[in-house]
Amino acid sequence: MKNRHTLSVLVEDHPGVLNRVVSLLRRRSFNIDSITVGHSEQPGVSRMTIVVIGRDDEVEQAGKQLYKLMEVLKVTDVTPLNCVAHEMALIKVAAKSQTRSEILQIAQIYSARIVDASPTTLLIEATGPETHIDGLLTMLKAFGIRELVRTGPVAMMRGGTTVGVKESARPERELAVAGNGTTPHAN
Amino acid sequence: MAATGTVTLGTSPGATGGDPRSTEKPLLTGSEIVCRALEDEGVDTVFGYPGGAVIPLYDALPRAGFHHVLVRFEQWAALAAEGYARATGKPGVCLVTSGPGATNLVTGLADAMLDSVPIVAITGQVIQPLIGRDAFQEVDITGITLPVTKHNYLVSRIQDLAPTFKEAFHIATTGRPGPVLIDIPKTLFLQKHEYAYPDSVYRRGYQPTSVPNMRQVRLAADAIKKARKPLIMAGHGIMLSGATDLFREFVEKTGIPVAHTLLGLGTFPESHPLGLGLMGMHGHKHVNDALDECDLLLNIGARFDDRATGQVSGFAPNAFVVHVDIDPAEIGKNVRTDVPVVGDALEVLKLLMPEVTEGRHDDWMAWIDSRRDRALDEALEERPAWPEPYTIIKAIAEATSGEAIVTTDVGQHQMWAAQHFGFDHPDRWITSGGLGTMGFGLPSAVGAKIGRPDLEVWSVIGDGGFQMSSNELATAVQENLDINIAVINNGYLGMVRQWQDLFHAKNYSEVKIGAPQFEKLAEAYGITGITVRSDAEIRPAIERARSIRGPVLIDFVIEPEANVWPIVPPGAANSGMLHQQRFEG
Structure with missing residues (x-):
């Protein structure tokens, strides 16, 4: 059965690494739903959050393929883990004087902020799980969504557990993608 | 893309600043650095073809300590490098110019990629100020070769040149070998820098697993002990890891017959009673019959290519599958695997040998022999x-x-x-x-x-x-x-x-x-x-x-x-192979 999987991927922050990751997933026929890239807590290491759709074994294969890239340090499928996966959306919604207060109420329900306004629109910033953003959009649809941008989720495990790579010069190999006792990082 | 992969190598001028002699080191041109790096890698032959972007490098070649072979088409440079690598076990090196010279290499790189052959390809690139301007004979060869190289580099700084070569040879020859391309802008050939070749390479994102998990090795040994109709599928990995001698000992000790993949020919003598020969689409009848009948398939160093397996659902239908491969991404990619053993074939066999007992499979061998097409x-x-x-x-x-x-x-x-x-x-x-x-x-x-x-x-x-x-x-x-x-x-x-x-x-x-x-x-x-x-x-x-x-x-x-x-029709299982009806003509 195909499911959405959220992969947390730590990569060396080199020019071209995003190209390598995306190109690899494309040529192996993996469907990227969303991808976000940004700095991690470690200098020189970026964290990508990639949402792919596929069967468990396909996603495991995607993880193994990603490990074949020199820049990829760790791949974790955080989907089954207890994690927070939030995205941000900027929504420019049509707002006349008659509808403005109703939109404000809806924004409040979804803990969204108004970050800009014009005589005919409101610009709403919302964060939360994808379903949360979907819910807000459903509510705002009737007013007329003029423009929408969503970041795709970024994810982090709850509690004290971290998904990272050790700073040590030669880190222990970590079994990030479960599968038949195989270890990643070989090529 | 800029140079990748030189971060951990640390041979910038500052890194050697504590050494008073470092200031006395002579300055070499980029061209001379390339030649020195190749010499330090022990390269004795480079297959190449000159052109505009590599003229400065060719200027240095007559003084270099290796032989340059002038091919007649750039693709042949890559394929000759492959032939050299396959015959010697050493990495092959090819050298071409930018643009069409570089694009002509692509087929050779793809060939080396799919057959896991260690080659290092050097391409010239246009001068740095012209990169991205659609200059004469400019192509984005690192972009083009991304899917057909194990790794590639566009070197952007003269001080990265020598460390990049060190890393490229390391990556090409270790783990699952493959082609690595180094794209060098013409400007770098002309700049000068002191030469220091790193002793070692460390990339934290590249640490091939050569020694397998002992638990997996024992599971494999258990499967071998239980099997009554075992069969080995012998792949290129056995040769790449230099394990052929030990593999022969292993086969003779366990008495398990060997089916060869196309690239696995030579891993075990076909003249030996246990050496069965080619399997797969044009494999021998008795070999494909053995695959159908076996209760254990021990794949060592092969990737279950579709020409070897035929229709996957009909492949070795009765077999418990043990797959030894240095590349974990090959495990379960094409064929379901019961016991994966990730590691270098030589290291796996070293650990497996003491775990297995002497064996003979006379009935099984007689059955296989009875299936020969005479x-x-x-x-x-x-x-x-x-x-x-x-x-x-x-x-x-x-x-x-x-x-x-x-x-x-x-x-x-x-x-x-x-x-x-x-x-x-x-x-x-x-x-x-x-x-x-x-x-x-x-x-x-x-x-x-x-x-x-x-x-x-x-x-x-x-x-x-x-x-x-x-x-x-x-x-x-x-x-x-x-x-x-x-x-x-x-x-x-x-x-x-x-x-x-x-x-x-x-x-x-x-x-x-x-x-x-x-x-x-x-x-x-x-x-x-x-x-x-x-x-x-x-x-x-x-x-x-x-x-x-x-x-x-x-x-x-x-x-x-x-x-x-015989021939297995496309899309059919190996059991559906067609045999010669009559001698033609």
Whole structure:
């Protein structure tokens, strides 16, 4: 059965690494739903959050393929883990004087902020799980969504557990993608 | 993209600042640094073709400590580097210019990628201020080769040049070997920097698993103990890890018969009672029958390629599958695996040997032997009038005592050679397996002969593929290479014709291929050409070719519509293979 999987991927922050990751997933026929890239807590290491759709074994294969890239340090499928996966959306919604207060109420329900306004629109910033953003959009649809941008989720495990790579010069190999006792990082 | 991969190498000028001698180091040009790096890697041969962006590098070549072989087409540089690497076990090196020189390499890189061959490709790039401006002979070769290289680099700083070479050779030759490309802007060849070659490489994102998990090794050993009809599928990885001697000990100890993949030919002697020979699409009947029947399949160093497995759902249907591979991404990629063992074949076998007991499988071996198809041997005893391809292959094998290096293109001649040469030694069978590259045979023979001048080299080629790379005869002549070329000439693109024959109602579409008179072509290159039109001429022609130093071409004019038997039809399981109904003609 195909499911959405959220992969947390730590990569060396080199020019071209995003190209390598995306190109690899494309040529192996993996469907990227969303991808976000940004700095991690470690200098020189970026964290990508990639949402792919596929069967468990396909996603495991995607993880193994990603490990074949020199820049990829760790791949974790955080989907089954207890994690927070939030995205941000900027929504420019049509707002006349008659509808403005109703939109404000809806924004409040979804803990969204108004970050800009014009005589005919409101610009709403919302964060939360994808379903949360979907819910807000459903509510705002009737007013007329003029423009929408969503970041795709970024994810982090709850509690004290971290998904990272050790700073040590030669880190222990970590079994990030479960599968038949195989270890990643070989090529 | 900028230079990647030099972060951890740390040989910037500052890094050696504490050493008072460092200030006295002479400055080298980028070109000289490239040459020094290649020398420090022990490179003795570079296959290349000059052009605008690498003129400064070629300026330094006459002073370099390695030999440059001028090929006649850039693709042949990559394929010659492959032939060299496959024959010697050392990385092959090729060198070309930017733009078309670089794009011409792509097929060779893809070939090396699919067959896990260590090569380092050097391409010139336009001067740095012009990168991204669609300059003359500019292409984004690192972008283009992303999917067909194990890794690639566009070097942007002179101080990264030497460390990049160190890392490139390391990546190309370790783990699962493969091609690595280094793209160097012309500007860097002209700049100067002191030379320091790093002693070691560390990339935290690249740490191949060579020693396997002992728990997995024990699971594999348990499976071997329980099996009553075990079979080994022997792949290229056994040769790449240098494990052939230990593998032979392992096979003889356990008594498990060996089915060879196309690239696994040579991992275990076919003349040995336990060496079964080729499996898969054109595998021997008894080998594919054994695959169907076995209760344990121990795959060592093969990737379950579709030409080996046939339809996956029908592959080794009764087998418990143990898969030994250094690349974890190969585990479970194509075939379900019961026990994966991730590691280098040599390291796995070292740990596995003490865990297994002496074994014999007489009933199983007798069963396999009973499945042999003897029709061909019987038919050959009739000695047909024309040069029969099987006879040609066997005659070359007999004349050379099976000691020769054999290179091929792709197609019928390749399968005839794979089926009937009978490989007893590693690194003697050099063929384009994964990519199936026409034109591979001659340039790879050039590389192989230069790498192993002590061995006799035969290039077995079809008349189609030979017309792709026949210009490489000039290189063989210029280098005075003692290569014997056997063109298996049926006037057709034979394998495509065979498929059209068997699966497209003999609709021979665009497979009839004319050719120059190869004997005359050979003469034009100043070498001996021999034409063979009858069975009786085969052996004398082979002996004559062997007696002449330098390249010799034999044009074996065979029956035009000879087919390769047996064949598993595309999309079918190995059990659905078609056998020769009668001896053709």
